[in-house]
Amino acid sequence: MDPVIKIRVEELTFRYGTRTVLRDVNAVFFEGALTAVVGPSGRGKSTFLMALNRLWEEVPGADARGRVWVRLDGNERLVSDPSFPVTELRRRVAMVFQVPNPLPMSIFKNVAFPLKVMGLRDKAVAAEVVEDALRRAFLWDEVKDRLREDARLLSGGQQQRLCIARALAAQPDVLLLDEPTSSLDARAAGIIEELLLTLKGRCTLVVVSHYLEQVERLADQVYEVADETLQLVS
């Protein structure tokens, strides 16, 4: 069976003010696969991720042209379609940042946060979803007895897994991860890598990485940002 295209990027051009960072980018991302985006610093890798869920719209002076399609519930949706609520887009195409960004609240509330935004009021269901997300993020055993503690007291690696759990709680179709291990030591990075491998198949993953060995271990497909565009390298 042919792989399903989850995200299709057509003729994407991205500018900050008068400076063009990406030009005429065409790329596809397959459902359930992990695609790595590599390339030297400052070439537009993070910018590219931001184009996939419209995060760039929050950045003054940024402008994206072209089309990004995401397949949701069997239909391709244009992410820039004004009738596509950005909150829904970012729930289904979720971002995990380089530096973990736990909210100033408890571990439990951090993971339950997207459920609250989605209007889920049933506490028992929320508790189940939070536990499931923490288990899938390989964090449950470490935090199950301290769910009411401030999330900012967790280690860097635990905070990153918490942020992944928070994204997973909203059941995203696509997870965008911007150098998710670069602020972590080797052991913590290894746990995140293992976690990403278990997410493959259930979620479409797009991972910006600087580490070639990591990319070789994890990626099904690799794009390199070069000459202001994305080139498929493997």
Ligand SMILES: Nc1ncnc2c1ncn2[C@@H]1O[C@H](COP(=O)(O)OP(=O)(O)OP(=O)(O)O)[C@@H](O)[C@H]1O
């Ligand atoms: N808000 C902004 N305003 C103006 N220019 C920006 C802005 N954000 C990024 N840039 C510029 O756009 C280019 C691409 O930045 P981006 O962060 O996407 O690169 P990157 O490949 O992810 O880099 P790194 O690997 O260092 O994280 C850089 O030259 C950067 O200086």
